[in-house]
Amino acid sequence: MIRKYHIVAIPIRIVVNRFGDHDPNGMMYVLKENEDIVKKKVELNPFSTVDLVEPLVIRANVGDTIEILFENQLPFNTGIHIQNAEYDVMTSDGAFVGLNRNTTVQPGKSIIYKWSVDFEGINFFSDLGNPLSSELGSNVHGLFGALFVEPRGSWWTDPVTGKPINSGVFADVHNPLLPSYREFGWFFHDEMEVDDLTGQKPISPHTLQPEATHLINYRSEPMRNRLRLIQEGVVCPDCEGEEVHHDSWVFGDPDTPILRAYVGDPIKIRLVHGGTKETHSFHYHLHQWLFEMNDSDSEIVDVQAISPQNQYTVSPAYGAGSLQGAFGDAIIHCHLYPHFGEGMWGMQRTFNTLQDGSMCYPNGVQIKALQPLPDRPLPPKPTLEKPGFPNFIPGIPGFKAPRPPLGIIGGRKPTEIEKNQFAPNAVPGAVFVNPTTDETPIREFHVVLIQMPIVYNNEGWYDPEGRLYVLAEDEEAVRSGKKKPEPLVIRANAGEAIRFKFTNKLPETIGGNAFQLVTRTYEAGMHVHFVKFDVLVSDGANVGWNYDSSVLSGETIEYQWFADVELKSTFWHDHLFANEHQLHGVFSSINIEPRGSYYLNPYTGEEMNSGTQAMIINPLIPDFREINLFVHDFALLFDKDDKPLNPPPFPSSPDDPGVMAVNYRNEPIQFRLKEPHCDPAYVFSSWVHGDPVTPLLETYNGDPVRVRLIQGAQEESHSFNLHRQRWHRERGDLDSELDQQQHIVIAETFTLEFNMEGEGDFDMLYHFGSVDDIWLGNWGIFRSFGKRVPHLKPLPDREQLPLREKPLPKKTGKVPPLVSQSEFEYPKNAKVRKYDVVALNTKIEYNDYGDHDPFGIVFALEKDVDAILSGKLNPEPLIIRANVGEFVEIKLMNCLKDIDHHNGRHGYPEVPVEAFFPPSNRISMHAQLLVYDVRHSDGATVGFNCDQTIGPGECITYSWYIDQPIGSVNLWDMADIRNHRHHGAFGMLITEPRGSQYLNHKTRKEVETGSQVIISTPLLPEFREFSLLMHDGVRLVDKNGKLIIDPQPLFVIDEEFPDFEDQGSRGFNYRNERFSNRIKKFNEVYKVFSSRVFGDPSTPLFLAYPGDPVVIRFTFPADKPRAHSFAVHGHIFHRSKDDINSSLISVEGQNTVGSNDNFHLLYGAGGLFSKPGDYMYRSGNIRWDIELGLWGIMRVLRNRKNLLAPLKMNKWKQNNTLNYQLDRKNLNSKKFQKKGRVKITSRRSYKRKIIKQNRATSTPKHQNRDEGVQS
Amino acid sequence: MIDDSLISLGNDQPDINAIRQSVVTQEFEDNIGKRAFILIFPYPFMIIGEIIDVMSDYLIIKAEVTNVTELDGEEFRVHIDDIEVFYIEKNLSRPIPDIRNGHHD
Amino acid sequence: MREPIIPENEVFLEMLGKTILLVTESKQLNILGQTFRPIFSGKVVEVTNGYITLDPAIIKMHNAPFYKFPTPLSFPMEAISVFTEFDPDRRIPLI
Secondary structure, three states, X not given: OEEEEEEEEEEOOEEOOOOOOEEOOOEEEEEHHHHHHHHHHHHHOOOOOOOOOOOEEEEEEOOOEEEEEEEEOOOOOEOOEEOOOEOOHHHHOOOOOEOOOOOOEOOOOEEEEEEEOOOOEEEEEEOOOOOOOOOOOOHHHOOEEEEEEEOOOOEEEOOOOOOEOOOOOEEEEEOOOOOOEEEEEEEEEOOOOOEOOOOOOOEOOOOOOXXXXXXXXXXXXXXXXXXXXXXXXXXXXXXXXXXXOXXXXXXXXXXXXXXXXXXXXXXXXXXXXXXXXXXXEEEEOOOOEEOOOOOOOOOEEOEEEEOOOOEEEEOXXXXXXXXXXXXXXXXXXXXXXXXXXXXXXXXXXXEOOOOOOOOEOOOOOEOOOOOOOOOOOOOOOOOOOOOOOOOOOOOOOOOOOOOOOOOEOOOOOOOHHHHHHOOOOOEOOEOOOOOOOOOOOEEEEEEEEEEOOEEOOOOOOEEOOOEEEEEHHHHHHHHHOOOOOOOOEEEEEOOOEEEEEEEEOOOOEEOOOOOOOOEEOOEEOOEEOOOEOOHHHHOOOEOEOOOEOOEEOOOEEEEEEEOOOOOOEEEEEOOOOHXXXXXXXXXXXXXXXXXXXXXXXXXXXXXXXXXOEEXXXXXXXXXXXXXXXXXXXXXXXXXXXXXXXXXXXXXXXXXXXXXXXXXXXXXXXXXXXXXXXXXXHHOOEHHHHOOOOOOEEEEEOOOEEEEEEEEEEOOOOEEEEEOOOOEEOOOOOOOOOEEOEEEEOOOOEEEEEEEOOOOOOEEEEEEEOOHHHHHHOOEEEEEEEOOEOOOOOOOOOOOOOOEOOOOOOOOOOOOOOEOOOOOOOOOOOOOEEEEEEEEEEEEEEOOOOOOEEEEEEEEEEHHHHHHHHOOOOOOOOEEEEEEOXXXXXXXXXXXXOXXXXXXXXXXXXXXXXXXXXXXXOOEOOEEOOOEOOHHHHOOOOOEOOOEOOEOOOOEEEEEEEOOOOOOEEEEEOOOOOOOOHHHOOEEEEEEEOOOOEEEEOOOOOEOOOOOEEEEEOOOOOOEEEEEEEEEEEEOOEOOOOOEOOOOOOOOOOOOOOOOHHHXXXXXXXXXXXXXXXXXXXXXXHHHOOEHHHHOOOOOOEEEEOOOOOEEEEEXXXXXXXXXXXXXXXXXXXXXXXOOOOOOEEOEEEEEOOOEEEEEEOOOOOOOOOOOOEEEEEEEOOHHHHHOOOOEEEEEEOOOOOOOOOOOOOOOOOHHHHHHOOOOHHHHHHHHHHHHOOOOOOOHHHHHHHHHHHHHHOOOXXXXXXXXXHHO | OOOHXXXXXXXXXXXXXXXXXXXXXXXXXXXXOOEEXXXXXXXXXXXXXXXXXXXXXXXXXXEEEEOOHHHOOOEEEEEHHHEEEEEEOOOOOOOOOOOOOOOOO | OXXXXXXXXXXXXOOOOOEXXXXXXXXXXXXXXXXXXXXXXEEEEEEOOOEEEEEEEEEEEOOEEEEEOXXXXXXXXXXXXXXXXXXXXXXXXXX
């Protein structure tokens, strides 16, 4: 089916809330049929929101062709670039890339784009005619939308009227074979230029400073406006602000999206990141979903990190209200608290009675009709006795929501109307729905929330206002110092109900220092993820028309959670004053363990009620060790002299204040330099400095381990990296990829499960990999013993280990001995692939315009060193390969010359709490994901391991084994994270299929290195391999030797001071193609990617012929915490290369230090239709990556050229390929005409006919197809 | 009556698996010319179409619709033992919806 | 005329007219791109010597656990892994 849409890009004033916050220079896509209406309505309502002003969502069904007539009414070239769809890059890319024709559109002109869609989901589209990062660009102002693709045979209606619709973010989608569902587009959007009613930058009445705005679907409900109403005495005069930010009783409903459904309605939230910069944390209260919607083994999640231009379908299990059928308001928000506070939230409203438009909310606002889904039972009509949510709740508009019935000890009595609504098995904390039965086992805890100073490290860094949950039974021990403060971790088993008494013992205020203004934080609760609960009374929050399920200081409330299934670690925290005090430590976990488990203290062997480390004992599955790691940023610490560490520009500024920690501990590496050499190579060494204060997991070799990884606070992305041990990305899905790194945002939780592999005694580094994290001390050690030690209990089901006789190692203060370099022993007939690698200082030219790193540090093959040093070869990162089943020996030689731009104070790109830290002249090489002995081939000098770094003139050999087809693997130096990595001390190793040869893409001669090669394998098709290392934090100078301070956007001056995480230039393989080198005027921006105008970019130019199998190897070795998206135009690939049930995507988000990925392009180069042309690969972060040069071209050549050898066994002749672009439907019908099957009458005749036909046509099927096309 | 051939050699116990399979096969064979809906675990997962024939334990079905648009119109030979769920439109009051052209009430 | 139900299939015949929960053997099934674990419930309206039929047939999709399929559905006995008498209104964890 062909669907046609006429889309116009228009300038429009976008008002984002009823307070008049607005973008005067908004831009949007709109259907032509709505253009006049929208413009008129906006003209008439300059200070109010207008319904039709929303990101454009159009819909189609799987298998459809979509024809877009696109018209540009903006004063610069724009276009529509779509993801995930098939299209001809020459006519429908919506960009002007390489040697392609220009498919952006001049002002006042139009163009026709054609797309076809083959699978359900989200096809994000946005403008690439003006990809500038600043307010001069189009995307920040809203020029994006999406095509939602529905199952075949679907149609869609308006949820209020039930009438068919052509566009709109919300729709009810119906299908003859599938359940109807409510579809909600949810577009995150950041960095929009939002002014207040008066046209000024909005000011927070709390800080009296300007504030940013974060949006969903062009709407934002920041606290600042609502706070002003409190301060002016309009509403709720005794309230503070944050605790009622989401309270509809006080303010009425927000202008941000409210997703309305009846209990049990199937839901698909189409989650889209239309913004340009931040990686957000999408969290949906009460509901959970499968990470991969189409894989029933997939991990259950309730938080999804999402980077710019990325997308996910969120289809909650059991529909609205989850398993327990809860009704009420479930808030949906970005969990990054500053964003949450600056407006990035909405909610899901689940009704339990029919809404036909005749009812009102308690404040008198009409409840709009909501059409019941046609295949669902009709909800009951509201009655006086049972008016339904929210009208049975005894609140008063203008005042804070009432407290829940039953739960609060000493609280009010329920009203009659409330009682009518009670569940038959109502208990305190599960009043209106209670999924438990009389047989459900019950576990009880009494939790208190307290404040006390917490000391984070031995240097005396401390939080004077540490706040944490503790069990009531431990309160005394924690306060008195007998028990060290750590985030509370409690446990329960699957199938249990967990009942809490929660007592709020916090003081009523916080702050009054360089970090925070004095703020009242007078109430608190326990908001939990994952488990099943009654959202009205046990959400531990104050949302919409729900109750306020928190308590005042000194009060106690009861909650009930039901753990229906085994879960990973389950995050909980306070939801009332999270912005103010979660960063002081208010985060915890309940780990839901397999049924029948009990929990022992690993050091005493006694049963335990809480603790971040435990042995989990189970009669049916192997016992395992468990450690919870909570990573934490915005830790508002002071040093021992009471000096604030990294204070914000003004108190209560959300501008990345404070430091970082793991479980309230950190070990900043600036304090681990030992006089006189102060060599950074030993910062991780326990010989020199003793063990770090961060969590230390101790195991015996072979112990099963589950690491429960959580981010407790507050805004940054983190990247967990562990040396040597590997886990499946999704624990329950053995098809999911093996990982050794995990990106995490606040409120995400992961279970990393592995067996502690290795021999003897060894230490392994875990670290949060960005330079800022490691610098501030987010690293620690996992220690494994070969023999039984007195202090660590063995897991009960493991075989008895022999007792250790030697004493345990202790700090000596001395540099550890170099690892002994005996010959490696290999199995007989083992293939050992050897690489001689040299680490050297060299200038690296990043582009043809003279931008360069004069202090580059690279790994190079020994044979290339002379060419590099003589300037003949501009180095690329070292890219080496080995086949599965092979050993790799790296002989590394250190030729560093001990030079850098500084002698101790690094400066730009900066880290928080900068300090003296001279560059090391030692070097090492660490490999991810491979199998090796940590004691000699880890490439890091960690804990009580020997030294695995080398000094100038020295050599070391590492031996790694390739046991799995992992694909791309990061290699990097571990001798000096601060000074080496961002100068280029990294590389990539790629594991190839057994029997592979690596061939030069032009000559087909065997090669040892290179980013562009042919992989030739006897049993598999030959493929082209394109390798990309994306990196940031680079320190470049221009051709005149002037330092380039990035990010500095084009055509504007000093827009904002960049955070630490954004400082530095970017690169693909030590190259970038900055806009500033190509364009000088704003009106040239649409041409910036054009090779016709500016020549090919300096970034790798990858070449292929149409239909060539292509694998893109991708890693992210360095350096900063900011996460990036990676996009490829016109091609799709599986999110997990090994998992055929994983999503098809064309953008992969959340790439950060340690990310590694493999993109097997479906259908080969040129996509399904094998179209020649230039396909851009790039970052998805418009702010600031693309402008700083993170883009390049994959060129699919039309004709055979000498510069590219063809692949062998590629049966597509070029001519055929070019013709193979016809409509697929034609292709099918032609084939059928050709086949001309005759109606059969009996089985025997059928058989005969088959045989006859086979004789007549002895050619294989695919050849028939070719002929069919040619004829 | 159950076919004698379904009684396995060597003992007089009927081979219950073979009987069950043959009954399913027979059901398709008895309904040649009618529309059927089948779900299988392997690609293309779902087929709606007319039962053309049954050959030993294979169903010949002319696909109206599958999960993969490009395969509409194909004549599939489906191993009947792989069918996990099916419905044959024997009674026109319970039709299998036709989704080929968008909205059908 | 229907064949009489052979003794080996009486285990199914006992369910005739009752509502059951039924699970088939594969990891997941897929209708128009919507995948689900093959968990069904409904009333047994037909038992033959090779398959049984549910009507109504409820597919317990994880995001729509009470989805009533528009037609009855039949299940070859050889593909059935598990069945039990079951209240079709019961809410059970599916993932």
